[in-house]
Amino acid sequence: MDYQRIISKVYTSTLAKDNIGKVPDYIPELANIDEKKFGVNFTDLKFNSYGHGDFEEKFSIQSISKVFALSFVYERLGEKIWDRVDVEPSGNAFNSLIQLEADKGIPLNPFINAGALVICDILLEISSNPKEELLSYIRDLAEDDNIHFNEKVAVSEIKNSFRNTAMCNFMKSFGNITNQPEAVIDLYCHLCSIEMTCKQLSKSFLYLANEGIKPLSNEKILSSTKAKRINAILLTCGFYDESGEFSFLVGLPGKSGVGGGIVAIYPNHYCITVWSPKLNRKGNSYRGMKFLEEFTTKTGESIF
Numbered sequence: 001m002d003y004q005r006i007i008s009k010v011y012t013s014t015l016a017k018d019n020i021g022k023v024p025d026y027i028p029e030l031a032n033i034d035e036k037k038f039g040v041n042f043t044d045l046k047f048n049s050y051g052h053g054d055f056e057e058k059f060s061i062q063s064i065s066k067v068f069a070l071s072f073v074y075e076r077l078g079e080k081i082w083d084r085v086d087v088e089p090s091g092n093a094f095n096s097l098i099q100l101e102a103d104k105g106i107p108l109n110p111f112i113n114a115g116a117l118v119i120c121d122i123l124l125e126i127s128s129n130p131k132e133e134l135l136s137y138i139r140d141l142a143e144d145d146n147i148h149f150n151e152k153v154a155v156s157e158i159k160n161s162f163r164n165t166a167m168c169n170f171m172k173s174f175g176n177i178t179n180q181p182e183a184v185i186d187l188y189c190h191l192c193s194i195e196m197t198c199k200q201l202s203k204s205f206l207y208l209a210n211e212g213i214k215p216l217s218n219e220k221i222l223s224s225t226k227a228k229r230i231n232a233i234l235l236t237c238g239f240y241d242e243s244g245e246f247s248f249l250v251g252l253p254g255k256s257g258v259g260g261g262i263v264a265i266y267p268n269h270y271c272i273t274v275w276s277p278k279l280n281r282k283g284n285s286y287r288g289m290k291f292l293e294e295f296t297t298k299t300g301e302s303i304f
């Protein structure tokens with residue numbers, strides 16, 4: 001399969017179409033991005049890597065960092081983590097509080113904000129320096145030390161974290177947050193503020209395409225069962241209340257972030273990352289979804 005040619009064709013045809021949606025402004029610092037940015041990178045398990053457009057430019061990975069945090073905590077804590085967060089699609093917006101009351105403070109899955117806040121709370125319990133440990137975990141996955149927090153974005157989000165703080169306090173009232181909400185929010189917003197390129201993201205997700213093993217070094221990041229389970233949650237919950245639509249149109253597990261990035265995984269083969277900042281109504285990159293839909297249509301490759 002000539003992936004390079006397919007990527008270039010799909011890039012050109014996506015670029016020629018409307019770019020609908022808007023950049024998020026509830027995190028003021030994210031609203032400053034040039035909404036015309038558009039990058040794609042494909043990296044496979046044999047380290048063939050093809051990029052197009054702005055694929056070497058860093059952007060705010062936002063919720064994509066929830067996958068790294070989950071992997072880190074899951075490997076260390078094992079199945080116990082599912083006592084504090086469930087694995088069901090939410091059918092609600094990523095920042096919704098609505099279901100938490102009925103579920104007594106147990107978030108439906110680790111990729112909605114409430115679930116990621118619980119994972120951050122666990123991180124604070126098991127690590128004395130979670131920010132630095134998580135950053136070095138991600139640098140190791142990407143085999144690249146040039147990955148950093150963006151303090152301006154973190155501070156901008158912390159200052160406007162009214163909903164996430166409400167969630168944290170609410171879950172604390174049920175006993176599902178053990179640390180001070182301020183500490184959980186600080187960690188969460190820093191993880192969301194990490195900046196990476198499409199190329200770095202594709203490479204750093206390869207362990208999920210490779211049964212939990214980092215391809216070049218053969219280092220085991222997760223057991224194959226755990227990698228399977230994270231892929232399963234990515235498929236059912238990786239795109240908030242548009243996860244069904246992403247599965248339906250693209251057919252790959254993946255994760256989006258409100259910075260406009262999407263990483264998709266074709267197990268045993270490759271990862272592909274798309275970045276385009278304008279978001280659709282559900283908070284997923286408009287062009288990112290369009291690109292991946294056409295890409296899997298042209299390759300005929302999906303998990304189904």
Ligand code: GLU
Pocket residue numbers: 061062063064094095113157164189192256257258259283
């Ligand atoms: N930092 C964002 C928030 O909490 C992450 C959401 C996302 O990327 O989906 O709202």
